Amino acid sequence: MKNDASRSTLRVTFFLVLSYILVFQIPVAVAQEAGEEDFLIEEVIVSARKREESLQEVPISVAAFSADSIKAMSLTNLKELGQFTPNLTFFNHGQTGGTSAVVFIRGVGQVDPGYSWDPGVGIYLDGVYLGRMQGNNMDLGDLEQVEVLRGPQGTLYGKNTIGGAINLISTKPTDELEGFVELTIGDYDRRDARASLNLPLVPGILAARVTAVTRNRDGFGSRFDYFSGDKIDQMGDRDSFSARALIDWKASDNVNVLLSFDGTRSREFGPVRKVVQYNEPLLAFLLNMFVEPDYGDAFLTDSDFTSYSNELNVNNVDLWGVGLTVDWDFGDWALKSITSYRDMDVLSGVDPDGSIYTVINQQDEMTQDQFSQEFQFSGLAFDQRLNWVTGLYYFEEDGLSGGFVDVYEELYTFIGLDIGYVLPIWIDNKSYSAFGQGTFALSDQLSITAGLRYTRDKKGVTREQYRHHSGVVISPLETASDSWSAVTGRLGIEYQWNEDVMTYASVARGYKGGGINARGSNAKEFVPFDPEYLWTYEIGLRSDLVDDRVRFNTSVYYSDYDDIQFSVIVAGEDAVPLFLVANAAKAQIQGFEAELIVAPTQGMLLSAGVGLIDAKYTNADPSTGITEESKFVKTPKWSVNLAAEYAIPVGGFGDLVGRVDWAYKTKIYHDAANSPIVVQEPYGLLNANLSLAEGNGKWVLSAFVTNLMDEHYILAGTDFLPSLGFAEVQYARPREWGLSVQYNF
Numbered sequence: 001m002k003n004d005a006s007r008s009t010l011r012v013t014f015f016l017v018l019s020y021i022l023v024f025q026i027p028v029a030v031a032q033e034a035g036e037e038d039f040l041i042e043e044v045i046v047s048a049r050k051r052e053e054s055l056q057e058v059p060i061s062v063a064a065f066s067a068d069s070i071k072a073m074s075l076t077n078l079k080e081l082g083q084f085t086p087n088l089t090f091f092n093h094g095q096t097g098g099t100s101a102v103v104f105i106r107g108v109g110q111v112d113p114g115y116s117w118d119p120g121v122g123i124y125l126d127g128v129y130l131g132r133m134q135g136n137n138m139d140l141g142d143l144e145q146v147e148v149l150r151g152p153q154g155t156l157y158g159k160n161t162i163g164g165a166i167n168l169i170s171t172k173p174t175d176e177l178e179g180f181v182e183l184t185i186g187d188y189d190r191r192d193a194r195a196s197l198n199l200p201l202v203p204g205i206l207a208a209r210v211t212a213v214t215r216n217r218d219g220f221g222s223r224f225d226y227f228s229g230d231k232i233d234q235m236g237d238r239d240s241f242s243a244r245a246l247i248d249w250k251a252s253d254n255v256n257v258l259l260s261f262d263g264t265r266s267r268e269f270g271p272v273r274k275v276v277q278y279n280e281p282l283l284a285f286l287l288n289m290f291v292e293p294d295y296g297d298a299f300l301t302d303s304d305f306t307s308y309s310n311e312l313n314v315n316n317v318d319l320w321g322v323g324l325t326v327d328w329d330f331g332d333w334a335l336k337s338i339t340s341y342r343d344m345d346v347l348s349g350v351d352p353d354g355s356i357y358t359v360i361n362q363q364d365e366m367t368q369d370q371f372s373q374e375f376q377f378s379g380l381a382f383d384q385r386l387n388w389v390t391g392l393y394y395f396e397e398d399g400l401s402g403g404f405v406d407v408y409e410e411l412y413t414f415i416g417l418d419i420g421y422v423l424p425i426w427i428d429n430k431s432y433s434a435f436g437q438g439t440f441a442l443s444d445q446l447s448i449t450a451g452l453r454y455t456r457d458k459k460g461v462t463r464e465q466y467r468h469h470s471g472v473v474i475s476p477l478e479t480a481s482d483s484w485s486a487v488t489g490r491l492g493i494e495y496q497w498n499e500d501v502m503t504y505a506s507v508a509r510g511y512k513g514g515g516i517n518a519r520g521s522n523a524k525e526f527v528p529f530d531p532e533y534l535w536t537y538e539i540g541l542r543s544d545l546v547d548d549r550v551r552f553n554t555s556v557y558y559s560d561y562d563d564i565q566f567s568v569i570v571a572g573e574d575a576v577p578l579f580l581v582a583n584a585a586k587a588q589i590q591g592f593e594a595e596l597i598v599a600p601t602q603g604m605l606l607s608a609g610v611g612l613i614d615a616k617y618t619n620a621d622p623s624t625g626i627t628e629e630s631k632f633v634k635t636p637k638w639s640v641n642l643a644a645e646y647a648i649p650v651g652g653f654g655d656l657v658g659r660v661d662w663a664y665k666t667k668i669y670h671d672a673a674n675s676p677i678v679v680q681e682p683y684g685l686l687n688a689n690l691s692l693a694e695g696n697g698k699w700v701l702s703a704f705v706t707n708l709m710d711e712h713y714i715l716a717g718t719d720f721l722p723s724l725g726f727a728e729v730q731y732a733r734p735r736e737w738g739l740s741v742q743y744n745f
Contacts, residue, residue, distance in 0.1 A: 040548040041599050046147050047167065049437070050156050050376060050389050056542045059449065059494045059504035061150040061555035061593050063088070063609075067171065070140050072645065072659050074687050074704040074738070076192075076215065078123075078146075078166070079137050079715075083685055084663045085148055086593050086611030086639045088164075091715045092137065092271060092730070101136035102716070105150050107589050107615040107635040108163030108534060108561065110512075111672070115366075115401050115427045115461070116581065117565070118513045120532075122153070122161040125168045126260060128323055128340040129159055131370045131397050131429075135264065135319045135344050139242045141213030142196050144171040150593065151536045151557060152510020154488030155437045155451035159395065162510035162534045170260065173207035173248040175200045179745055186738030188218040188237075205250050212243045220733055221272030221305040223313065226356050233269060233313055235305070236733065240266035240317075254329045263320035270313045271730040274304050275354030277677055277721065283408050284359075284725040290414045291357060295725065299355040304712050304731050312349030312361050319344040333379030343369045352718070352728050358409035359724055368399035368427075382440070390436035401425040404468045407724070412469060420468035425518045428460040437490065445496045449506070452489040459483070461516040463526070474521050482528040486511040502542040510534040515565075517581040529581040535560045554594040561587040566624040566672070584621035587632075590614050603647040603655075611639040625673045633672045636665040636682075654695040661687045670717040670729070677727040678717025685711055700742040710735035 044055040044064050055064055063085050065073075075081050078101065082090025089109075091102040101123065103109050109120040113133035123130045123138075130136050140146070147167040149157075157165045177200055184192035196211040219234025242264040249257040278296040280288065288294040299308045321342035328335040346366040353359035378389040406420035437451025460481040465474040492506030512532040520526045540555035563583035591612035598606045613635055620626040645659040668680040689704040717729035 041544065041551050041597055041605075046145070047169065048147055048149050051378065051387070056544060056551075056553075057496075057502060058542075059492050059502075059506055059540065060153075061538070061540065061557070063148040063150075063593075063595070065146045065148075067140075067142075067144055070143070070146070072657070072689055072691070073643075073661050074689050074706050075140060077137050077139055080706075081140070081146060083665075084641045084661060086595070086609045086641060087150060087591065087613055088148055088611075088639075089634050089636065089665075089668070090137075091634060101133050102634065103133075103136075103163075103166070104634045105148070105164035106557065106559070106591065107587075107613045107632045108510075108559075109634060111633055114519070115399060115425050116515045116518045118160045118515065120160065120163040120512050122157055122159060122165045123168070124157070124165060125262070125321070126170050126323060127325065127338045127374070128321065128342070128372060129157075129395065130342070131395065132344065132366075132368050132399070134346045134366060134368075135317055138168055139213055139215070139240070139264065141194050141242060142171050142209075142211035142244055143168055145169045150555070151538060151559075152488070152508045152534050154508055154510040155435055155453045155490045156389065158393065158433050158435060158453045158455055158488065158511075159431055159457075160512050162512040162532055170244060170246060170262075171196075171209060171211075172258070173200075173209040173246055174198055175203055175207055180742055182740055182742040184738055184740040186217075187736040188220055189216075190238075190736070190738060191216040192740075206248070208245065208247045210243070210245045212241070214241045215239070219269055219272070221307070221731070223307045223309050225310065226299065226308045232310055235269050235307070235313065236272040236731075237269050239268050240264060256327045256329075258323075258325040258327075260323040260325070261320070264317060266315070266317045268315045270315050270348070270350050271715070272305050273307050273309065273350075273352055273354070273728055273730055275300060275307065275352075275726050275728045277727045279721050279725050281722060281725050283411065286415075286417075287357065287359075287408060287410055291410060295355055295357050295359065301354075305734075307354050308356060309351040309354055310356055311351040311358065312363055313351060314347060314349040316347040317345070332381070333377065336374075336376040336378070338372075338374040338376070340372050341369070352720075353724065353726050354728060355726075358406055359726070360720075361406040361409070362403070364401060364403040366399065366401045368397055370395065370397040372396075385441040386438055388436070388438035391434070393431075393433040393435070395429075395431040397427065397429050399427045401427075406468060418467045418469045418472070421465055421474060422468050423465045423519065424463065426462040430458045431513070432456045439494075447494045447496075449490065449492040449494065451491075452487060454485070454487055455511065456485040457483060457513045457531075459514070459516055459528075461518045463518045465521060475523075475526070478523065478526055480516050480526055480528065482514065482516060484514045484531050486531060486533070500544045500548075503540065504542075505539045507535065507537050510536070512565075515581070517579075520579060522578075525578050525580055527580065529565055530563055530583050532564055532583070533562045549599045551597040552595075554592060556592040557590065559589040561589055566621070566626060568621055568623045582621065584624050585617055585626055586619040587615060587617045589616075589632075605643075605645045607641075607643045609641045613637055613639075630672070631667075631669045631674050633669055636668050638664070638666040640664040650692065652695065654693045657689075657691045657693065659689045659691075670714065671719060673719070675717075675719035675727065677719050677721070678714070678729050680714050680717075683711050683713045684709070685713075698744050700744070702740045702742075703738070704740075705735065705737045707733060707735045 089104045103121040149165040153161040153165045179197040182194040198209045215238045217238040219237035221235035223232045244262040247259045323340040326337045349363040372395045374393045376391040402424040404422045411417040433455045435453035439449045462479040464477040488509045490508040494504040514531045536559040538557040564585040566584040568582045593611045595609040615632040641663045643661045647657040664684040666682045686708040691702040714729040719727040
């Protein structure tokens with residue numbers, strides 16, 4: 001423990017010294033040599049507080065990524081972006097495929113995407129909350145910007161943003177006839193295409209933008225026939241098509257209407273799975289009395305990307321949404337209406353046991369539709385000293401999760417042991433909110449921010465459970481419902497020392513909705529559990545230094561995390577164990593984010609970021625398997641990213657731009673029990689991109705490599721050794737190269 005503390009201290013000291021050198025020494029020397037040459041850091045505009053403002057004026061920890069930076073980093077989806085953002089982890093859920101979103105910010109999130117749970121980080125597309133975790137690994141094909149808001153956003157966003165929020169902002173139509181076409185080829189027979197067209201239908205009044213993206217790649221993993229060695233199918237492929245269309249109508253001088261549509265269709269195999277260890281629990285011992293070869297080590301493979309599984313392997317997703325945003329501008333105040341409907345269908349099938357036997361096969365079919373309506377009233381008052389926003393929010397969703405789990409099917413054949421089951425779940429959820437927040441300028445330099453939100457959630461669940469083969473009822477058709485209400489908010493103070501430096505201090509409360517344990521096998525388990533709550537205390541610095549050639553932002557936080565939701569085992573009647581979901585733990589989390597950007601010379605941009613999450617349980621129910629010594633799931637203690645970009649002119653043709661990005665994360669525990677078998681040791685990722693842009697910007701040629709050092713790291717893992725006799729992990733993509741050409745018009 002002492003050595004760990006010493007290493008942590010050295011890391012922090014090294015980063016602070018490096019920051020001092022970069023911030024206060026190198027840029028000064030370079031500035032003296034550069035004279036009046038202009039190579040300033042660009043201003044970043046964000047909408048984190050429901051209004052457009054400079055990132056340097058926002059008293060929240062925000063990481064913003066523009067469309068250009070996303071392309072320069074060779075990123076295609078949110079999961080990849082999560083690798084390069086301090087204190088953010090973004091993984092897929094192993095059972096529901098590559099489009100699911102397991103998101104954690106500062107150690108707060110949710111692992112299980114089932115209908116019993118809500119996400120701990122809210123994802124918003126053009127202001128619309130995406131209610132389920134499935135389908136949320138969104139393609140970054142034509143987004144203007146991605147904003148990662150760290151810490152509870154319990155006032156302006158509210159619903160299930162206890163850990164933070166991710167804003168996805170689409171590129172809006174303009175009055176210019178323009179667009180682009182991009183083609184990409186690469187490893188694993190990669191064939192990607194993006195195209196976008198902006199149409200000024202009625203100049204100054206009506207414009208439209210349509211974008212389509214297709215991603216196609218062979219799987220980097222394979223499943224083989226155990227006896228013949230022949231390849232059965234792939235794992236980890238990409239086969240998706242997404243489209244987005246927006247129509248912008250300036251109905252009058254003070255009314256603007258934006259109609260949007262987005263849709264995604266993917267037809268893919270499941271993730272790359274690898275069994276890392278077998279043992280022989282009782283049911284495996286019984287199975288091995290009837291089969292040859294024995295279920296066990298015979299099915300271990302030499303490669304991280306191969307398996308002998310031979311059954312379910314599918315991940316199909318169909319989702320679409322339509323939105324209508326209407327803005328009324330009345331001068332000192334404005335009204336915005338955001339109306340949305342979304343629909344999702346997911347089919348996932350997995351055979352994770354790595355063998356030719358049906359130790360476990362699972363197929364899930366999930367459907368969900370949601371409707372939301374938000375009204376925002378905003379404006380200026382008291383001689384523009386008060387900037388305020390208030391509003392009303394309504395959300396409802398209906399869904400069905402159906403499918404089956406087959407367990408030790410061979411024992412059903414040999415001795416009639418029928419332990420597989422079917423568990424259909426129907427949900428009917430509603431949420432209502434009223435919120436308000438204002439920032440009042442006490443002077444030209446000093447401001448205070450205060451806000452509150454009242455939320456009421458209602459959830460209804462109907463479910464039944466029966467044996468897959470015999471149809472014997474395990475749990476009869478039952479319905480349960482409950483409701484919860486919460487008051488969340490924010491109080492902060494901001495001081496603008498000069499036009500380049502701002503500091504702030506804030507306290508904020510976040511909330512994640514309660515739920516109903518739909519997976520319980522009897523009425524005593526089919527019961528509600530309460531919401532989670534988080535208080536976060538934060539101080540921060542926003543600074544542009546050395547004539548806008550250096551940007552240094554940092555936030556330091558401390559959080560009290562209460563009523564953490566966990567699955568627990570308690571003794572029922574006759575000592576029969578009951579599997580419940582309860583608010584079974586408390587924790588304290590502290591840490592910081594620091595981000596540095598330096599423009600030392602014309603054409604060069606350097607950046608660095610570091611995040612620390614020091615999370616500790618202060619109380620835990622021992623029946624959860626969690627103790628005060630347990631480590632948080634999906635939460636590396638340290639995350640670091642470094643980037644360097646340099647552009648040089650090439651004759652009279654254009655600019656040659658080289659960029660490298662490096663990300664590092666310390667140890668990650670992929671299950672709450674901290675099984676050492678499925679832990680990811682510290683790892684680093686290196687991406688490189690070289691682009692040649694024609695002087696007039698019409699043609700851009702790029703060559704890139706992702707995961708240049710060919711790091712093999714895992715995205716998820718499950719230790720089933722005590723019950724099913726195996727532990728398995730799912731691997732991320734290895735090193736890949738690509739070439740792309742983009743034509744802009």
